Amino acid sequence: MTFLPILSAGSVVPSRDPSWTDELPPPMKRRDARIWHLAYVASKRAMEKAKPAPRSIICGTALGALDETCKYLDGVFADGFGSPRHFIASVHNSMAGKLALEFKINGPNLTVCDGQNSFASAAAAVSLLNPDDFPALLVAVDENIELLGRLLPHLSAPCRQYLREGWTEAAVAFILAAPAEKSPPCLTAAGPAPCNGGEPQRCIRERMLATGLDAQAMMPIEATSGSFIQPAITAYELLAQQSRGDHVIGSYSPSSGAAAFVCVCI
Amino acid sequence: MEELIHKLKEQIISTLNLSDITPEDIDADAPLIGGGLGLDSIDTLELIVLMEKEYGATVPDVNVGRKVFSSVRALAQYIHDNRTKN
Amino acid sequence: MPPNYIPIIGMGAVSCAGYGTAVCFNAVREGRDGLSPLSVLDSGLKQAPLCGQIEENPESRLGRTVQDKTTALALCAAHEALAQVTDRRELRLGVVLATTVGGITRSEIFYRELKKEPEHVRHAAAYVSHHEPTATTAAVASCVHAAGFHTISTACSTGLHAVGMAKRLIENGTYDLCLAVGSDALSILTVRGFASLMLIDYDGCKPFDRRRVGISLGEGAGALLLASAGAAKKLGCMPQAYVAGWGASADCHHMTAPHPDGLGAQRAVRSALAEAGIEPSAIDFIAAHGTATPDNDAAEIKAMRAVFAALPPFCSMKRTLGHTLAASGALEAVMSICAMREGIIPPTAGYDQFDESVGAAPSPKTKAEIRYVLKNSFGFGGNNAAVVFSGRETSGNGVME
Numbered sequence: 001m002t003f004l005p006i007l008s009a010g011s012v013v014p015s016r017d018p019s020w021t022d023e024l025p026p027p028m029k030r031r032d033a034r035i036w037h038l039a040y041v042a043s044k045r046a047m048e049k050a051k052p053a054p055r056s057i058i059c060g061t062a063l064g065a066l067d068e069t070c071k072y073l074d075g076v077f078a079d080g081f082g083s084p085r086h087f088i089a090s091v092h093n094s095m096a097g098k099l100a101l102e103f104k105i106n107g108p109n110l111t112v113c114d115g116q117n118s119f120a121s122a123a124a125a126v127s128l129l130n131p132d133d134f135p136a137l138l139v140a141v142d143e144n145i146e147l148l149g150r151l152l153p154h155l156s157a158p159c160r161q162y163l164r165e166g167w168t169e170a171a172v173a174f175i176l177a178a179p180a181e182k183s184p185p186c187l188t189a190a191g192p193a194p195c196n197g198g199e200p201q202r203c204i205r206e207r208m209l210a211t212g213l214d215a216q217a218m219m220p221i222e223a224t225s226g227s228f229i230q231p232a233i234t235a236y237e238l239l240a241q242q243s244r245g246d247h248v249i250g251s252y253s254p255s256s257g258a259a260a261f262v263c264v265c266i
Numbered sequence: 267m268e269e270l271i272h273k274l275k276e277q278i279i280s281t282l283n284l285s286d287i288t289p290e291d292i293d294a295d296a297p298l299i300g301g302g303l304g305l306d307s308i309d310t311l312e313l314i315v316l317m318e319k320e321y322g323a324t325v326p327d328v329n330v331g332r333k334v335f336s337s338v339r340a341l342a343q344y345i346h347d348n349r350t351k352n
Numbered sequence: 353m354p355p356n357y358i359p360i361i362g363m364g365a366v367s368c369a370g371y372g373t374a375v376c377f378n379a380v381r382e383g384r385d386g387l388s389p390l391s392v393l394d395s396g397l398k399q400a401p402l403c404g405q406i407e408e409n410p411e412s413r414l415g416r417t418v419q420d421k422t423t424a425l426a427l428c429a430a431h432e433a434l435a436q437v438t439d440r441r442e443l444r445l446g447v448v449l450a451t452t453v454g455g456i457t458r459s460e461i462f463y464r465e466l467k468k469e470p471e472h473v474r475h476a477a478a479y480v481s482h483h484e485p486t487a488t489t490a491a492v493a494s495c496v497h498a499a500g501f502h503t504i505s506t507a508c509s510t511g512l513h514a515v516g517m518a519k520r521l522i523e524n525g526t527y528d529l530c531l532a533v534g535s536d537a538l539s540i541l542t543v544r545g546f547a548s549l550m551l552i553d554y555d556g557c558k559p560f561d562r563r564r565v566g567i568s569l570g571e572g573a574g575a576l577l578l579a580s581a582g583a584a585k586k587l588g589c590m591p592q593a594y595v596a597g598w599g600a601s602a603d604c605h606h607m608t609a610p611h612p613d614g615l616g617a618q619r620a621v622r623s624a625l626a627e628a629g630i631e632p633s634a635i636d637f638i639a640a641h642g643t644a645t646p647d648n649d650a651a652e653i654k655a656m657r658a659v660f661a662a663l664p665p666f667c668s669m670k671r672t673l674g675h676t677l678a679a680s681g682a683l684e685a686v687m688s689i690c691a692m693r694e695g696i697i698p699p700t701a702g703y704d705q706f707d708e709s710v711g712a713a714p715s716p717k718t719k720a721e722i723r724y725v726l727k728n729s730f731g732f733g734g735n736n737a738a739v740v741f742s743g744r745e746t747s748g749n750g751v752m753e
Contacts, residue, residue, distance in 0.1 A: 030283060104604050
């Protein structure tokens with residue numbers, strides 16, 4: 001496994017940070033998509049703490065700019081007039097595109113959409129970049145909209161099991177340096193792998209053993225896969241708390257039946 | 267025409283989410299796009315949708331759009347000449 | 353880093369031209385107009401635009417129902433790409449799937465019904481579980497017994513990024529085989545969305561033509577099966593071509609319009625060439641993005657002129673196949689490889705009149721020596737992808753793969 005040194009991290013969890021929008025430049029605050037705001041503030045907080053500036057962006061998101069998609073379709077279905085601005089924002093990679101525009105990051109720009117595994121899948125994709133493309137900005141972001149609350153009770157049991165935290169919205173950003181020998185703080189990740197009906201926690205453990213990671217390091221999956229963005233929040237909190245050791249954060253997506261993990265070494 | 271101009275200013279503000287601007291802030295003869303309001307090419311498209319939706323005035327392409335949106339007054343004139351609704 | 357040419361041992365394609373790589377390439381070779389008035393879905397537009405639609409239901413090809421059309425098309429392409437691989441033994445297979453729409457073809461209908469009737473929320477489970485793009489990838493991964501996968505979504509550039517990521521996943525030893533798939537079905541969201549951006553040519557796109565006004569949407573899927581040299585040998589599969597280099601960049605200019613000088617496109621192309629270990633002059637033809645928007649075609653050729661001292665011949669397949677969004681990079685890559693193998697530069701359907709502002713015309717050739725082809729794909733958000741494909745396993749200076 002390749003280890004990516006963590007140069008800095010930033011996050012925004014609106015439920016705990018009511019004045020987070022103060023950090024938005026006024027033109028953006030007025031008009032742009034809320035999910036862009038989340039990604040922007042988390043990235044800005046990470047970038048303030050580290051130099052040099054990142055040269056590439058990999059974004060992980062389960063649902064993308066769902067609010068914008070709904071607003072666009074509202075216009076189409078209501079009176080036949082969909083808003084161009086909402087359509088543009090609704091494309092999954094609009095957040096990463098906006099970050100590139102705002103921060104002038106002109107290297108590779110990828111968006112990964114693997115449900116609850118999006119953070120792990122995006123983190124694993126970072127190690128595919130060329131050395132020239134580092135530092136890399138890894139951003140995990142998902143938003144909560146009113147519609148999701150209405151849907152939740154009607155989703156399948158497995159979906160509800162892995163969305164116990166509901167639709168937590170947050171953005172977490174890490175600035176990562178090029179792969180190197182394991183030297184904390186760093187992270188490594190394994191992308192989604194089908195569980196083939198097996199129990200997710202066990203599937204992840206087996207993969208950990210295959211890669212030489214310590215099985216003791218795995219946190220209970222109930223704690224780390226309760227919302228789309230929970231794995232990333234957990235990673236950030238461990239780093240912020242300076243919890244020494246290797247922490248394996250597993251995730252599982254009922255939509256894909258696949259599990260993945262990120263190991264944060266502090 | 268002045269009534270239409272005032273109504274248009276209000277509609278522009280609400281459609282384009284210009285929450286910190288009032289109709290009095292908009293000069294009826296100043297350029298709409300690329301002027302002081304900070305509007306861009308996507309806003310042109312939004313205004314084209316507004317025209318169609320509220321007034322049934324079709325703007326056939328973006329090039330015509332640029333002339334039509336050269337000012338609020340030009341916009342009002344286009345609506346006056348081309349409206350099929352309201 | 354020394355060049356590392358990754359073998360492509362299988363390909364799959366489905367488009368408005370039909371099912372299968374050979375069928376699709378017949379249309380490309382002829383420069384056929386593949387578009388027809390949109391009828392596979394009710395877009396609500398007053399005038400049905402010409403689109404590259406697939407009228408034959410992919411489920412009948414597969415012999416079963418599938419969660420949505422995007423997934424069904426992906427499965428068709430994946431099956432074809434893996435057809436030659438009968439006994440994989442312990443070789444590890446990964447999948448990188450590119451899509452913009454995914455299951456939205458179904459969830460947008462759910463949303464429409466929900467707005468009319470709030471009680472419809474009771475049906476959420478049936479529709480919503482396949483909404484996430486990862487569900488499409490999982491369906492393909494399950495069918496091909498993949499060990500792992502990634503799902504990516506960067507609009508029109510995604511299909512090529514999938515090819516590039518698959519190359520890396522083979523190079524770093526994660527997998528022995530990696531399937532890069534791009535798939536998108538037509539949806540109300542995308543048809544109405546591009547219409548609201550006034551980017552659609554209702555009468556059919558005219559790439560690089562003076563009269564061009566916009567795109568023609570299409571639906572389809574392309575799949576490329578990459579293998580390590582060792583895996584290709586074990587399987588006894590002759591590579592059809594090689595992935596020689598991948599470049600990726602962001603314009604940082606505008607959320608939809610390309611940089612007018614194509615700066616980001618230049619960077620992506622240069623990266624791909626550098627990774628392939630070749631000079632620009634080695635490229636024998638460019639399979640352009642060529643969407644036929646006034647901005648894209650001009651910016652693309654301008655960018656290519658900046659990279660290439662002598663602009664290579666180029667073509668666009670968008671009138672033949674439609675603009676298949678995330679599928680386009682993968683689907684047109686498959687077509688480009690077919691062209692390379694046959695030694696032709698395909699005609700550009702829809703092109704007729706020279707445009708001074710582009711300053712160059714597509715140049716078909718019925719007989720050409722093609723060793724390297726460059727495929728471009730540029731997406732919303734100023735997202736650029738470029739991949740160099742090679743007909744041979746090493747670069748000119750004899751560096752081993």
